[in-house]
Amino acid sequence: MAYIDLLSSVHKATQRDYLARVNDPEFPKAKAAQIAKQWAYDYWDGDRRINYGGYKYMPGRWAPVANQMIEYYGLKAGDSVLDIGCGKGFQMVELMKALPGLKVRGLDISTYALEHAHPDVKDLIDLGSADNLPYADKEFDLVFSINTFHNLHNQELEKALRGIERVGKRKYICVESYRNEVEKANLLYWQVTCEQFNTPEDWDWWFKMSGYTGDHSFIYFD
Template sequence: MAYIDFMSVVHKSTSRDYLARVNDPDFPKAKAAEMAKKWAFDYWDGDRRINYGGYRYMEGRWEKVAKAMADHYGLKAGDKVLDVGAGKGFLMFDFTKVVPGIEIYGLDISQYAIDDSKEEIRDRITHGSATDLPFEDNEFDFVYSLNTLHNLHCYDLDKALREMERVGKGNKYVCVESYRNEVEKANLLYWQVTCEAFNTPEEWTWWFENCGYTGDHSFIYFE
């Protein structure tokens, strides 16, 4: 299990006003979180003060992440890959551009996201939960989950990590939110609207080891 950062190139491209997020008069934090956790229009395409404020495909944004992962894990045509928490499938689509012939599948809890996903891969995204993946043991050559598992309570986080391990016969990769100091902890608390697992890197390592997760990982920090 290694620490490999594929996500900073995307995460650090966004500017954030943490105090404005938590003190907003129209969408105070509790209200924003309640709306976001329905995983519907407000979460993806509603007001930016709730979450994404319009999650649209941007040419090249996810392609660099797909290429970095494909190169690192040696993915090739015919390999079967699963995205746990695929959302609108933008990264899935960019995988098909970077590795023509790859068999890419996804799963997401949001039916809204699936209905509004990239048309080219929409039929490859299954509606469901990371805690109960509807796939066979050792079915995938590569399984990854980006910015998803920190949205689970501890009892579901345990199940999800074990499910990723079960369906993946090869490489796996997880990226989750974390914090290393009180500043990053405060920023995370201010910015997030769906996070349930607030863990330091050491605590995340504990989770990985105790759930039998053998894949790679990285963390998103709100500096």
């Protein structure tokens, strides 16, 4: 298991007003979270005060992550890759563009996301949950999940970690975490779907307890 930072540059490109989000008079935090957890229009393309505020494909935005992933894991044409929590499939598209011949598959819990997925990968995305992967043992050369596993409750998280270990020859996940009280408060203020509020040490406990041997990285709200 290794710590591989593939996401911080993309994450830090977004400016966040934590207090404005938690104190919004029309969409106070509890209301925004309740709406967001429906994983429908409001979560993806509704008001920014609820979540993304319009999750649209921007060519090249996720390309650096795709290129680093291909290089680090030595992926080649013909290899198979699964994206758990793929949303509209934008990372899948960038992987296919960066490495023609790569076999990509996606899984997401949101019917809305699948219906509005990028046309190049719409037929390659399965509707399902991270804690119940409908794939064979070691079916994929690489399985990765970006910003998904922290949305799972404890009983779901253990199943998901054991599942990604089972279906992937190599694994990588990125989750939200915090190292101090400032980052903890910012995470609490900003998130709308997170169920896991864990320090890096807590996450390490989860990995070991669940038998997860893949790589990982953390996103911090500093």
